[in-house]
Amino acid sequence: AAFDASMRNGLSMGQFRLFCQPQFDTRGRLVGAEVLLRWQRDDDLIGPEHFIGFAEESGLILPLGEHVLEESCRALARWQHDPALARLKLAVNVSVHQMRDADFPAAMATILDGTGAPAGRLCLELTESVFAENMLEITHRMHEICSQGVSFSLDDFGTGYSSLAYLKRFPLSALKIDRSFVHDIGIDPGSGSIVEAIIALAHKFKLDIVAEGVEDEAQRRFLVKGGCSSMQGFLLGRPLPMAEFEQMYRTAG
Numbered sequence: 001a002a003f004d005a006s007m008r009n010g011l012s013m014g015q016f017r018l019f020c021q022p023q024f025d026t027r028g029r030l031v032g033a034e035v036l037l038r039w040q041r042d043d044d045l046i047g048p049e050h051f052i053g054f055a056e057e058s059g060l061i062l063p064l065g066e067h068v069l070e071e072s073c074r075a076l077a078r079w080q081h082d083p084a085l086a087r088l089k090l091a092v093n094v095s096v097h098q099m100r101d102a103d104f105p106a107a108m109a110t111i112l113d114g115t116g117a118p119a120g121r122l123c124l125e126l127t128e129s130v131f132a133e134n135m136l137e138i139t140h141r142m143h144e145i146c147s148q149g150v151s152f153s154l155d156d157f158g159t160g161y162s163s164l165a166y167l168k169r170f171p172l173s174a175l176k177i178d179r180s181f182v183h184d185i186g187i188d189p190g191s192g193s194i195v196e197a198i199i200a201l202a203h204k205f206k207l208d209i210v211a212e213g214v215e216d217e218a219q220r221r222f223l224v225k226g227g228c229s230s231m232q233g234f235l236l237g238r239p240l241p242m243a244e245f246e247q248m249y250r251t252a253g
């Protein structure tokens with residue numbers, strides 16, 4: 001409860017900060033970024049694994065999630081004025097609790113409207129846990145949001161409650177290969193085969209594919225050869241505070 005009050009206070013004080021991790025295509029061109037939330041509590045920078053679960057239990061995830069979407073859309077709107085940033089897509093993690101909220105599509109529309117963000121540049125990342133929800137309700141909500149121009153990707157693909165049937169039923173634009181498979185590419189041939197199978201599956205379903213957790217050149221080469229369209233990881237770029245990300249990748253001069 002004390003942690004809860006502290007989080008609530010942190011949200012009102014603007015302590016939840018957006019970091020951006022760059023994403024690149026196979027030719028090494030910057031194509032977008034994933035937004036990763038951090039809690040700057042005095043001198044401590046706290047990662048999402050320490051607070052998202054609590055925020056979900058307390059319901060704070062709804063205003064917190066709106067804060068993340070609002071700031072992300074502000075960034076997308078701002079980026080339209082810089083040629084190097086204007087073509088980037090921004091991927092935002094969305095909790096299943098947000099997808100359960102019937103008001104979520106309307107809140108999304110209000111944020112897009114208020115910020116003037118180009119909806120086509122926003123992608124919401126869901127995890128396979130949404131597929132344990134009421135399927136009709138979730139697909140309906142996804143379609144409402146898609147009709148605004150926003151797209152969806154499936155995060156941590158292959159690790160959870162996945163059924164290939166979902167790839168057909170849900171309006172998805174991309175799959176993200178979980179970093180555990182990428183990590184094991186050079187270690188265990190089975191992981192390489194899983195990665196190849198996921199890429200083949202994505203192609204069949206006409207989905208883009210993003211590999212996460214690319215840490216070395218051998219992994220990158222394997223993914224490029226396998227036909228993976230984009231990737232992110234410490235080899236290519238660490239998550240940076242939004243302002244530093246903009247500074248690093250904006251048009252020089």
Ligand code: G
Pocket residue numbers: 035036037047048049052068093094095239
């Ligand atoms: O940044 P880091 O690798 O520590 O993120 C860990 C996990 O926290 C990620 O897998 C991501 O799904 C989740 N996460 C990061 N930012 C957000 C956010 O803004 N909202 C939600 N719901 N989850 C997030």
Ligand code: G
Pocket residue numbers: 021036093155156179212213214215232233234235239
């Ligand atoms: O949404 P998701 O849980 O997949 O978030 C990605 C997480 O992975 C973030 O917390 C980010 O800090 C982390 N991450 C990003 N790149 C790498 C990487 O190359 N290696 C590892 N181990 N973690 C990474």
Ligand code: MN
Pocket residue numbers: 034093125155
């Ligand atoms: Mn993610």
Ligand code: NA
Pocket residue numbers: 155156176178179212
């Ligand atoms: Na992931």
